[in-house]
Amino acid sequence: MKAFVMEAGHFKSKDMPEPQAQKGEVVVKIRDAGINRRDLGLLKRYGDNPEALIIGSDAAGVVESLGEEVTGFAVGDEVIINPALRWETNSDAPPAGFDILGMPDHGTFAEKIAISAEQLEKKPAHLTWEEAGGLVLPALTGYRALFTKGQLKQGDTLFIPGAGSGVATFLIQFAKNVGATVIVTSRSEEKRKRALEIGADMAIPTDSDWEKELEGQTIDLVIDSVGGATFNxxxxxxxxxxxxxxxxxxxxxxxxxxxxxxxxxxxxxxxxTMGSREELRDMIKHIEQYKTHPIVDRAFDLEQAHEAFDYLADGKQFGKVVLRVSE
Incomplete structure (x- = not known):
């Protein structure tokens, strides 16, 4: 099967053996897979390892076969993959053994994946394949940051430095769903415009005087992924x-x-960081209740993965970048 892997210090396209479902596992035929910034940094961690590893954390697809003792799913079911491994219930921090799909386990940038049935959820019916393929990692990250940690509620004002990432677009949508005010920043005039179009109440330039721009505003919660440049x-x-x-x-x-x-x-x-299966299921209920549609910036074919990585690394996107794996 076609796949995008790390091998001997390089990202490359490669034919890989088709996976087989073991006890408790399901083979999923991948339709679309989402690229995350995590994927861009994996090569430094993997180094010159000569063994090919399929990367990728997010995906949506169709159940193709079931291993022994799998219940709750049937061949033909449309599913999304939960990349948060071994984190079942909401807790203050991830448990020992928590990891993210795509290293050290084979990930989603391939035509098929064999994965524990516990890592699958039914695909929300109102989502397209592209929307579902890039959903979980950024949406779950945003949901936990916003509600579990940030305790956002109706009437609060949320401030988000940086408006274009997949997580940021979910933060805007989720916060507006519950009746919060949302203020974002971006260096890009186009991204500020797009943020307003999806619900942000105010969008200011990143290099402006924030205290002056926000005079009269009461910021209850900041969610920041930029780091050193914006923390203070x-x-x-x-x-x-x-x-x-x-x-x-x-x-x-x-x-x-x-x-x-x-x-x-x-x-x-x-x-x-990320979130538990319990929070994922709460997040799915949220997007189903509010009929929230993820913002997909651009979709590339699997064979264009190098080009997609460059596009994401350049920060050109507003929303998710997705790989189309199969029809």
Whole structure:
């Protein structure tokens, strides 16, 4: 079968053996798979390992065959794959053994995958294949950051530095679904315009004076994945006693901030990553209740995976970038 792999220090397209369902597993024929920033950084971690590893975390497809003792699914079922491995119930942090599909396990950038039936959920009927293929990792990340950690509620004001990522688009949509006000930033005028089109109430330039732009606004919650470039600026506009959730650090892993100002301001700082199966099922109920459609920026064929990676690395996207794997 066709696949996109890491092998001997390179990303490459390669024919790989078709998987077989073992006890408790299901073989899924992949229709569409979502690319995430996590995928871009895997090569550094995998190094020069000569064994080909299929990458990719997100996907949607059709059940092709069942292993022994699988219940709850049948051949022909339309499903989405949960890439959060071995994290069943909501907890303060992931349990020991938690990992993300796509390394060290074979991932979703292939025509088929064999995976534990516990990692499957029924595809929401209102979603297209492209929408479903790139859903879970960014939507689950956003849902946990927004509701489990951030405790967003109706009437709150949410501030999101950076408006174009897949997670950011879900944050905007989910927050508006529950009646919050949403303010975003972006260097791109086009991305600010798109953010307003999908529900953001205000979109300001990233390089503007945030305190001046947000004069009169009360920011209850900041969700930031940019990292060092925006952390202190986010704290400056957050209300006293407000909450800030960090789920990524695309600019810098380390940041200095004034502890005295922090504790006098009574700020609340949370880390977040991915989410449990319990939260995933809550997220699916949410998008079904509000008929939320993920924002898909562009879809590439599997054979164009290199081009898709370059596109995502350049930060050109607004929403999800998806690979079309099969018809």
């Amino acid at each position: 600026r986010s704290l400056e506009v957050l209300k006293k006693g407000g909450r800030i959730v960090i789920f990524g650090a695309t600019t810098a892993d380390n940041v200095d901030f004034n502890l005295r100002s922090f504790f006098y301001g009574q700020y609340q700082l949370f880390g977040s």
